[in-house]
Amino acid sequence: MGIALLGIIFFTWLGISLGVALTNQSYGVSYSARFAEWGRDHHMGSLVTWLEKEYNALNPPKKGGKPAKGEIDSKAKAVSALPASCKFALEPPKTVLSPAGTNLLGEGVWVGAGRLTAGCPGVWTTTVRPDAVHTSYVAGLAWMDPKLITFALYSGSQIPGGGPYSNTAPIKPVAAETLVSAFNAGFRMQDAQGGYFTDNKTVVPLRSGAASSVIYRDGTMNIGAWGADVSMNPDVVSVRQNLDLIVANSKPAAGLAASDTTRWGATLGGAATVWRSGMGITTEGAIVYAGGPALTITALADLLIRAGAVRAMELDINTDWVQYSIFSPALGQPATPANGKPLLSTMAGGASGPARYFASWWTRDFFTSSARFAAQATMPMPKPTTTTTARKK
Numbered sequence: 001m002g003i004a005l006l007g008i009i010f011f012t013w014l015g016i017s018l019g020v021a022l023t024n025q026s027y028g029v030s031y032s033a034r035f036a037e038w039g040r041d042h043h044m045g046s047l048v049t050w051l052e053k054e055y056n057a058l059n060p061p062k063k064g065g066k067p068a069k070g071e072i073d074s075k076a077k078a079v080s081a082l083p084a085s086c087k088f089a090l091e092p093p094k095t096v097l098s099p100a101g102t103n104l105l106g107e108g109v110w111v112g113a114g115r116l117t118a119g120c121p122g123v124w125t126t127t128v129r130p131d132a133v134h135t136s137y138v139a140g141l142a143w144m145d146p147k148l149i150t151f152a153l154y155s156g157s158q159i160p161g162g163g164p165y166s167n168t169a170p171i172k173p174v175a176a177e178t179l180v181s182a183f184n185a186g187f188r189m190q191d192a193q194g195g196y197f198t199d200n201k202t203v204v205p206l207r208s209g210a211a212s213s214v215i216y217r218d219g220t221m222n223i224g225a226w227g228a229d230v231s232m233n234p235d236v237v238s239v240r241q242n243l244d245l246i247v248a249n250s251k252p253a254a255g256l257a258a259s260d261t262t263r264w265g266a267t268l269g270g271a272a273t274v275w276r277s278g279m280g281i282t283t284e285g286a287i288v289y290a291g292g293p294a295l296t297i298t299a300l301a302d303l304l305i306r307a308g309a310v311r312a313m314e315l316d317i318n319t320d321w322v323q324y325s326i327f328s329p330a331l332g333q334p335a336t337p338a339n340g341k342p343l344l345s346t347m348a349g350g351a352s353g354p355a356r357y358f359a360s361w362w363t364r365d366f367f368t369s370s371a372r373f374a375a376q377a378t379m380p381m382p383k384p385t386t387t388t389t390a391r392k393k
């Protein structure tokens with residue numbers, strides 16, 4: 001009777017606990033991701049990893065082929081110069097040479113995206129194939145102009161944990177009035193091998209040498225190794241660290257290897273070619289985001305270098321966590337899930353992906369980019385200030 005009672009109690013707990021996890025959207029979009037998160041939280045990481053490994057062995061990324069229709073905008077036209085009214089913005093980014101070889105029509109061509117700021121695009125996007133082998137996939141790139149865009153770090157109750165925080169999901173109505181894009185941050189703090197600083201407090205101790213995204217009071221962002229390229233000063237409002245740099249001095253970081261699944265993050269089932277995301281900074285101070293499927297760590301670094309990054313870091317990886325949303329509201333209107341769309345249609349959540357940033361259940365940290373000026377405003381004269389471009393590169 002005693003064993004039977006214990007069995008009933010155990011299976012009752014199991015059913016309730018797992019049932020709650022499978023309905024918890026903060027655990028991921030898919031049921032498989034929710035089960036994996038629950039399993040790792042309940043000391044079943046080895047089982048979860050084995051299941052993921054078996055799945056990956058049966059479902060490897062496809063080799064060869066062409067991207068699905070519409071995944072590359074064949075009508076995209078390169079812009080060589082901005083209108084005279086945008087003369088204080090950075091020059092538009094140059095077409096990205098495809099890692100897969102000769103560019104397809106529209107591949108690597110940047111187009112203005114999302115809410116305008118002072119009548120100018122502050123965000124440019126494009127898509128490219130990730131390498132010469134997995135040619136049916138595309139990765140998305142977003143290039144953000146710090147002259148027109150400000151950045152913010154939003155903190156979650158799960159990542160980094162603790163709180164409350166001044167910036168947290170859901171995005172508030174006042175912030176939605178200028179929001180241009182929102183995108184994933186890094187690993188869970190127990191896996192990030194780094195620290196977290198925001199709201200004038202160190203949430204997790206910062207690690208010397210760690211790849212770091214640093215946001216300043218003027219809304220600019222810098223990316224680099226902590227203690228070498230970036231460091232604490234009175235203008236710093238947030239620091240998000242994640243592993244080590246994957247790009248340094250416009251080259252892949254020393255030791256970067258396509259098969260590595262340890263130094264730059266454990267992937268689902270130990271696969272090397274998975275959904276990944278990363279972020280880098282250009283010589284001019286623009287911030288570049290890259291994300292997509294079928295990416296090795298070296299392919300991700302290569303994409304960011306091709307997009308102009310001189311230093312870059314990996315952000316989150318695996319299917320459910322790589323998500324970049326762009327918002328295009330009508331003039332004077334706030335950003336909402338209804339006027340947002342993912343950088344890639346295949347990103348987690350599909351068309352409903354942008355909704356996570358406006359939901360109270362979203363417990364992970366993320367970044368936002370926002371318009372510095374109203375869409376119809378005249379571009380102001382630049383003011384003398386300490387900007388990202390003036391800091392050490």
